[in-house]
Amino acid sequence: MSARVEAIPPSGIRKFFDVAATMPDIISLGVGEPDFVTPEHIREEAKASLDRGKTGYTSNRGLAELRVLIASDLSSRFEASYHSDDEIIVTTGVSEAFDLAIRATVDIGDEVIIPEPSYVCYAPCVSLAGGVPVHVATHDTDGFAITASAIEAAITPRTKVIVLGYPDNPTGGAISRADLEAIVRLAVEHDLLLVSDEIYARLVYDGWTHTCVASLPGAWERTILLNGFSKAYAMTGWRLGYACAPHHLVEAMMKVHQYGMLSAPTMAQYAGIEALRNGEPDVRAMLAEYSRRRTLIVDGLNRIGLRCARPQGAFYVFPDITGTGLTSDEFANRLLQEEHVAAIPGSVFGPSGEGHVRMCYATSTAHLAEALDRMARFLGRVDGFTPHPLPSLPHRP
Ligand code: PLP
Secondary structure (H helix, E strand, C coil), X not given: CCHHHXXXXXXXXXXXXXXXXXXXXXXXXXXXCCCCCCCHHHHHHHHHHHHCCCCCXXXXXXXXXXXXXXXXXXXXXXXXXXXXXXXXEEECHHHHHHHHHHHHHCCCCCEEEEEECCCCCHHHHHXXXXXXXXXXXXXXXXXXXXXXHHHHHHCCCCEEEEEXXXXXXXXXXXXXXXXXXXXXXXXXXXXXXXXXXXXXXXXXXXXXXXXXXXXXXXXXXXXXXXXXXXXXXXXXXXXXXXXXXXXXXXXXXXXXXXXXXXXXXXXXHHHHHHHHHHCHHHHHHHHHHHHHHHHHHHHHHHHHCCCCCECCECCEECCECHXXXXXXXHHHHHHHHHHCEECEXXXXXXXXXXXXXXXXXXXXXXXXXXXXXXXXXXXXXXXXXXXXXXXXXXXXX
């Protein structure tokens, strides 16, 4: 085994899935994916593409028609402008897009700033590329929002990239336009790249407006923008995403992509075309349902004594479990063993996640209600549990 691989811990999330899979009455709030099946018209278009014989590779960059639709979606929705012919690569999910962005830009020993708690893949991808992940803590009391001043304190002469992921997995927190502008100013001042994972950009609530960092003055030329179809269109299994950047960065990523992946799955790319053409009502319907579920779980958690903020985006809540006196690992393990409810310990997402667990509410309201009942029963058994007296904290800003 290579030293780099050996140094990387296995995913803390997988461990819970393996145990959960052995429990028939499990309620899983663990896995971060929609419970919806991909909308029927999207599945039908994929089948039709097979019937038309579209079973070969596509261009390394992805189908031209899909790239045109991606460019027009980004421009009309987020004011981010990319040429479809040479500033977009279609990838095998945002997972591949992130890996490309890092491997194409990071040299051995380069430091990559990663706010935490954050998505579990960021730091291992950086380490595998020979880079050094530098974590910047965010705090519950600020709604886990990352600020330019916290990032600035972590910048050294070796810093090359700042990773942004918003709305955030695991906290659901978004970043305001003003905070993004300050981060961009910092990136310009220190000549840093921004790798921005905006996979949850469509999943925002209560009228929140998602600002795409690439739309801000000074940002476009130093940003690699990542997005995909997994979350908004309930297409996790199709493995479809994209990376957008200035031409020279796209060319760098293309080198990695063409040798490693060749092209994203063809059938999925046809499905992506249909999603962007006709999937808007589906996105809105799923979003409305997530919004109802968010209310149910946030109110329910606060009612049973776990203080929980109302996140602006994604489909996760990140309640405070410190009133139980348990670590997040103990809490998640006991909840799983005693009540067959799967949640992910907050520490998996970085040290600042300790004292919290991540629960994904992309599951039915019946499941959420049952999970809340089981959690209330569980909390009743935790010695010395102090229900958090505070009302839910709003996310900043
Ligand atoms: N980025 C974030 C923040 C995620 O939460 C996830 C999946 O959970 C991914 C990327 C992976 O996305 P994809 O399915 O497009 O590879």
